[in-house]
Amino acid sequence: MAMNVAIDGPAGAGKSTIAKAIAKKLGYVYVDTGAMYRAMALFFLRSNISKDDEAKISSVVDDINVSIKYEDGAQHVILNGEDVTGLIRTEEVGNMASATSVYGPVRSKLVALQQELAKTTDVIMDGRDIGTVVLPNADVKVFLTASVECRAKRRYDELVAKGQDADFDQIAKDIEERDYRDSHREISPLKQAEDATLVDSSDMTIDEVVEAIINLCNK
Ligand code: C5P
Numbered sequence: 001m002a003m004n005v006a007i008d009g010p011a012g013a014g015k016s017t018i019a020k021a022i023a024k025k026l027g028y029v030y031v032d033t034g035a036m037y038r039a040m041a042l043f044f045l046r047s048n049i050s051k052d053d054e055a056k057i058s059s060v061v062d063d064i065n066v067s068i069k070y071e072d073g074a075q076h077v078i079l080n081g082e083d084v085t086g087l088i089r090t091e092e093v094g095n096m097a098s099a100t101s102v103y104g105p106v107r108s109k110l111v112a113l114q115q116e117l118a119k120t121t122d123v124i125m126d127g128r129d130i131g132t133v134v135l136p137n138a139d140v141k142v143f144l145t146a147s148v149e150c151r152a153k154r155r156y157d158e159l160v161a162k163g164q165d166a167d168f169d170q171i172a173k174d175i176e177e178r179d180y181r182d183s184h185r186e187i188s189p190l191k192q193a194e195d196a197t198l199v200d201s202s203d204m205t206i207d208e209v210v211e212a213i214i215n216l217c218n219k
Contacts, residue, residue, distance in 0.1 A: 012151035033127035038088035041096035131193035141196035
């Protein structure tokens with residue numbers, strides 16, 4: 001049986017950084033499910049489909065083929081044959097992904113792909129609904145969170161380090177809004193699975209979080 005580790009939590013809690021580090025240490029494959037929602041969102045943007053046009057979005061889902069490949073240990077997302085890994089990390093695509101991930105047909109297509117990947121491979125998968133919906137029988141489930149102030153501060157420092165303008169209060173407000181949207185949507189809202197371990201990374205270093213989760217995997 002393949003080993004499955006699920007990491008869920010709000011935006012900016014450090015899920016991908018932590019999951020990548022653990023995958024490397026344990027020799028598992030890291031599956032970034034947000035990247036899949038982003039690839040779908042890129043398709044909708046390129047097709048000039050409005051984020052509110054549920055009927056149109058539902059009707060084109062079958063034309064979209066999203067797959068994953070691994071090169072030098074890094075995940076690449078393939079959209080209808082094109083490697084879009086470098087194109088999906090923009091605010092525009094992130095916002096579109098957040099808006100279009102609420103639709104049932106979008107979710108069921110990607111959930112099936114995620115479940116298929118986890119069946120045969122040792123994975124550490126991060127997202128919003130992994131422990132609750134995608135891998136309800138995961139061997140280890142973690143709900144990784146951090147305070148709004150702390151997540152806003154990390155994002156603020158990241159932008160400043162890149163030499164970009166940053167407004168701390170605006171960032172904190174955006175994070176609160178996204179938390180609310182992700183937690184209150186009808187299908188697969190962000191919530192801690194009953195059997196997940198809560199890890200609050202507000203006062204922990206990356207290494208401490210990685211070690212805490214590896215301890216859970218070794219139990
Ligand atoms: O994690 P990331 O910011 O890349 O995810 C983009 C968007 O995709 C999120 O805002 C979230 O709404 C959605 N998502 C989701 N379920 C997942 C992963 C991401 O709904 N498992």
